[in-house]
Amino acid sequence: MSVYQKNEVVEVKTSRTLSLVVDNQPGTLARVIGLFSGRGYNIESLNVTEIDEIRNLSRISLVTRGTSNTIEQIKSQLLRIVPVHIVRDLTLEGPFIKSELALVKLVVKGANRVEALRIAETFRARTLDVTLSSFVFELTGKPSKLDAFIDLMRSLGDTEVSRTGVSAISRGDKTETKLLDQI
Amino acid sequence: MTLNYISGAEAVIKALVDNEVEVIFGYPGGAVLPLYDALFENKKIKHILVRHEQAAVHAAEGYARSTGKVGCVLVTSGPGATNAITGLTDALMDSIPIICLSGQVPTHLIGTDAFQEADTTGISRPCTKHNYLVKDADKLCEIIHKSFEIASSGRPGPVLIDLPKDIQLSNVKYVNKISKIKKNYNNNSSNIDENLINKVATLLLQAERPIIYGGGGIVNSGPTASKLLTELVDTLDCPVTLTLMGLGCVPNTNKNFLGMLGMHGTYEANLAMHNCDVMLNVGARFDDRVTGRLNAFSPNSKKVHIDVDKSSINKVVSVDYGIVGDCKEILLALVQEIKKLHNQKKIKSKTKWWSQINHWKDRDSLGFKQIGNNIKPQQAIKSLYEQTKNFDTYITTEVGQHQMWAAQYFGFSKPNHWMTSGGLGTMGYGLPSSVGVQIAHPKSLVIDISGEASFLMNMQELSTIVQYKLPIKIFILNNEWMGMVRQWQELNHGSRYSESYTASLPDFVKLAESFGIYGLRVDNINNLEATIDEMINIKGPVIADIRVEKEENCFPMIPSGAAHNEMILSSDDNNKDTSNEGLALV
Ligand SMILES: Cc1ncc(C[n+]2csc(CCOP(=O)(O)OP(=O)(O)O)c2C)c(N)n1
Ligand SMILES: [Mg+2]
Numbered sequence: 065m066s067v068y069q070k071n072e073v074v075e076v077k078t079s080r081t082l083s084l085v086v087d088n089q090p091g092t093l094a095r096v097i098g099l100f101s102g103r104g105y106n107i108e109s110l111n112v113t114e115i116d117e118i119r120n121l122s123r124i125s126l127v128t129r130g131t132s133n134t135i136e137q138i139k140s141q142l143l144r145i146v147p148v149h150i151v152r153d154l155t156l157e158g159p160f161i162k163s164e165l166a167l168v169k170l171v172v173k174g175a176n177r178v179e180a181l182r183i184a185e186t187f188r189a190r191t192l193d194v195t196l197s198s199f200v201f202e203l204t205g206k207p208s209k210l211d212a213f214i215d216l217m218r219s220l221g222d223t224e225v226s227r228t229g230v231s232a233i234s235r236g237d238k239t240e241t242k243l244l245d246q247i
Numbered sequence: 248m249t250l251n252y253i254s255g256a257e258a259v260i261k262a263l264v265d266n267e268v269e270v271i272f273g274y275p276g277g278a279v280l281p282l283y284d285a286l287f288e289n290k291k292i293k294h295i296l297v298r299h300e301q302a303a304v305h306a307a308e309g310y311a312r313s314t315g316k317v318g319c320v321l322v323t324s325g326p327g328a329t330n331a332i333t334g335l336t337d338a339l340m341d342s343i344p345i346i347c348l349s350g351q352v353p354t355h356l357i358g359t360d361a362f363q364e365a366d367t368t369g370i371s372r373p374c375t376k377h378n379y380l381v382k383d384a385d386k387l388c389e390i391i392h393k394s395f396e397i398a399s400s401g402r403p404g405p406v407l408i409d410l411p412k413d414i415q416l417s418n419v420k421y422v423n424k425i426s427k428i429k430k431n432y433n434n435n436s437s438n439i440d441e442n443l444i445n446k447v448a449t450l451l452l453q454a455e456r457p458i459i460y461g462g463g464g465i466v467n468s469g470p471t472a473s474k475l476l477t478e479l480v481d482t483l484d485c486p487v488t489l490t491l492m493g494l495g496c497v498p499n500t501n502k503n504f505l506g507m508l509g510m511h512g513t514y515e516a517n518l519a520m521h522n523c524d525v526m527l528n529v530g531a532r533f534d535d536r537v538t539g540r541l542n543a544f545s546p547n548s549k550k551v552h553i554d555v556d557k558s559s560i561n562k563v564v565s566v567d568y569g570i571v572g573d574c575k576e577i578l579l580a581l582v583q584e585i586k587k588l589h590n591q592k593k594i595k596s597k598t599k600w601w602s603q604i605n606h607w608k609d610r611d612s613l614g615f616k617q618i619g620n621n622i623k624p625q626q627a628i629k630s631l632y633e634q635t636k637n638f639d640t641y642i643t644t645e646v647g648q649h650q651m652w653a654a655q656y657f658g659f660s661k662p663n664h665w666m667t668s669g670g671l672g673t674m675g676y677g678l679p680s681s682v683g684v685q686i687a688h689p690k691s692l693v694i695d696i697s698g699e700a701s702f703l704m705n706m707q708e709l710s711t712i713v714q715y716k717l718p719i720k721i722f723i724l725n726n727e728w729m730g731m732v733r734q735w736q737e738l739n740h741g742s743r744y745s746e747s748y749t750a751s752l753p754d755f756v757k758l759a760e761s762f763g764i765y766g767l768r769v770d771n772i773n774n775l776e777a778t779i780d781e782m783i784n785i786k787g788p789v790i791a792d793i794r795v796e797k798e799e800n801c802f803p804m805i806p807s808g809a810a811h812n813e814m815i816l817s818s819d820d821n822n823k824d825t826s827n828e829g830l831a832l833v
Contacts, residue, residue: 090380091368098373133561140558146377146397 075131079108080155081162081232084124085240087147088114095145096124105130105138111229125232149247150240159235165228166210168201172221180220187213255384256281256415262391264291265424268319270310270686272303276323278350278363281415295686295715298707300327302679304334308343309683312666313641315469317399318683320347325363329370333673335405336374340670341492342467344403346394353413354382367409376404384414388422402556403467439572439580447551447568448584452592454525456600457485460508463492464530464555466662468574473662475578476529477501482585484597486604488516490531491654492669499658509537510805511651514612514814515604520545521811528552530574533564543810553577612803612816613655620771624649624724624795627775628656631722634779638692641684645677645701648730648801653696675704678721682708685717699725700749709762712788720782721790723755726797734800739825755792770794807832
């Protein structure tokens with residue numbers, strides 16, 4: 065049966081968290097992003113940093129959304145990119161942890177300052193900077209927790225937000241060491 | 248300079264030689280002067296000076312496709328590199344192994360908008376399988392060796408290496424080719440799943456209405472794959488059809504060959520695809536030119552897809568069994584399994600299926616009437632085929648009606664003898680491509696089947712042809728129209744022929760003569776044969792201006808947005824208006 069017919073039965077799109085190990089070299093990220101824009105896939109969150117200085121590797125944690133067919137396409141297309149070594153579908157593999165860090169600046173005076181600190185305490189946010197008219201909070205956790213915190217802050221005053229995007233890892237004792245050794 | 252050290256440019260050339268490069272197609276400029284200096288009087292690599300960098304890539308493609316080797320290109324920075332982009336995209340779409348070396352401004356000037364600076368790796372990223380900007384001379388050799396691996400392994404493709412001028416001039420220690428590939432660049436498993444092979448073999452043996460549909464992946468896999476495919480077809484006694492890219496993988500004379508399929512494929516091939524119960528796709532990618540409207544594509548069949556590129560499987564058509572791997576390995580396993588099982592299970596009788604197919608064949612979808620003195624383009628190709636089939640003939644084409652007529656009426660008995668721009672559909676591909684083919688096969692008969700409009704796109708290469716004394720025959724089906732555009736305007740836009748007439752054409756005979764080569768012209772059917780003979784017998788290059796019927800359309804055709812079983816065989820069949828979805832298709 066052709067794909068087209070399947071599409072007529074509207075397929076559900078789900079959010080998937082992918083974890084990639086790539087060469088830390090110029091152009092790799094551009095190829096990954098170019099793949100998404102060029103083929104019309106979407107990126108909901110992206111986070112990249114070097115994880116292995118000796119082997120010169122970076123991890124890209126990426127959240128995307130699509131039907132299971134699209135996700136399979138995305139994964140095999142990603143694997144075609146020469147400096148992409150490992151593509152893991154954490155959502156499919158089992159339980160995993162998704163975490164993000166946000167820095168939130170709030171400009172606030174008067175009574176709302178106490179309220180802001182109270183909320184920050186409830187969320188276990190750290191206060192990194194204080195002036196008489198502002199705070200900078202640091203908060204880590206699930207993206208949904210960050211969303212809730214930021215919403216509350218917005219209702220108290222002018223805000224500025226900087227978020228890292230999701231970083232993810234599987235639960236349990238499974239590691240990539242073996243896969244990495246083959247690179 | 249210390250002993251053991253050579254210049255970056257010399258290292259590049261040495262690395263090319265180590266990777267068995269014999270020919271490089273290129274065009275010089277400021278940013279590649281050190282490389283040209285290293286090539287000067289080099290005995291091992293022959294440089295072919297083209298007249299435009301796009302042509303350098305197409306020539307390298309022609310070279311690669313007709314030999315199975317990697318094609319090599321050398322261009323300068325800025326405009327040299329940007330001119331090569333169409334060629335690289337063409338090679339990516341058709342999976343042709345190419346190495347393109349481009350010059351770049353020195354590393355310390357990168358990012359300053361220096362003279363002839365372009366972000367070449369940025370521009371070429373989406374049209375290469377991989378690319379490099381060499382910033383560290385110590386990595387130079389390794390990068391070149393790796394590039395050859397990447398270009399030629401798995402699903403082949405173009406790799407660009409951007410070489411800043413200071414890197415070409417620096418001192419480097421030459422590093423030999425590493426024999427072992429570290430990464431399987433295409434992530435295809437080499438171990439074949441026997442269970443899967445068994446299932447597919449059983450499926451094929453028990454099919455009542457099977458069809459095999461093969462594509463360019465078989466050519467890329469090498470001549471063995473073509474032999475195995477033919478063996479599979481003969482063993483199963485089942486019909487086989489080939490895509491534009493796959494022509495020649497099964498000899499045109501094989502009794503089970505139904506001709507090309509797809510938009511301008513034969514009636515029997517498309518209807519057999521539509522009505523089959525088991526479809527085996529070998530090395531093709533369910534391109535939209537092949538499938539027609541997807542929701543009506545072969546609705547009742549079980550589908551098996553063999554492809555070296557995992558991402559091709561289930562990309563546009565979901566299949567029941569996907570096998571990732573090199574065609575020749577999978578075909579070998581499949582043929583062996585089928586022969587083994589054949590002893591136990593009887594092949595289902597296909598008498599009914601064949602009589603149905605023969606019935607479709609009786610429609611004679613490629614039939615045409617050669618009446619009057621005007622030359623029918625179909626007849627021109629047919630005669631060309633008849634008169635050249637006893638030679639070792641290589642055909643290249645441009646893009647348009649003439650390309651489709653060549654695919655329909657020229658018979659290919661071997662792979663690697665047919666070079667056409669399939670995925671990108673690049674007008675101007677054929678002439679430079681024929682340069683590469685003739686360089687690789689100096690003794691063979693190389694013909695560019697061309698349209699007058701396409702010819703004009705890269706005709707500067709006549710100069711290259713003359714310089715290297717390449718006896719290429721340029722067979723122009725001159726209908727004075729961008730025929731394929733005119734045809735779509737006739738069928739889809741109420742015959743409003745907007746800008747599709749090729750006005751102000753040159754006198755092709757005089758054009759040939761101005762380059763010091765032969766020009767022939769024929770406009771009467773009675774002289775066609777003699778003209779073709781003359782063309783073949785002339786020792787050097789020839790432009791043959793074949794004046795054909797001007798408003799002939801290319802049929803059969805699956806109109807855009809239609810399905811395999813909605814083919815039209817002539818303009819009279821075109822009574823349905825093209826759907827809105829169809830109008831939007833390219
Ligand atoms: C570079 C490029 N530009 C435009 C097109 C669109 N196009 C496809 S076929 C065609 C007409 C080709 O005319 P001609 O070479 O005379 O061949 P004919 O169809 O007449 O045989 C055009 C313009 C193309 N394929 N490639
Ligand atoms: Mg024309």
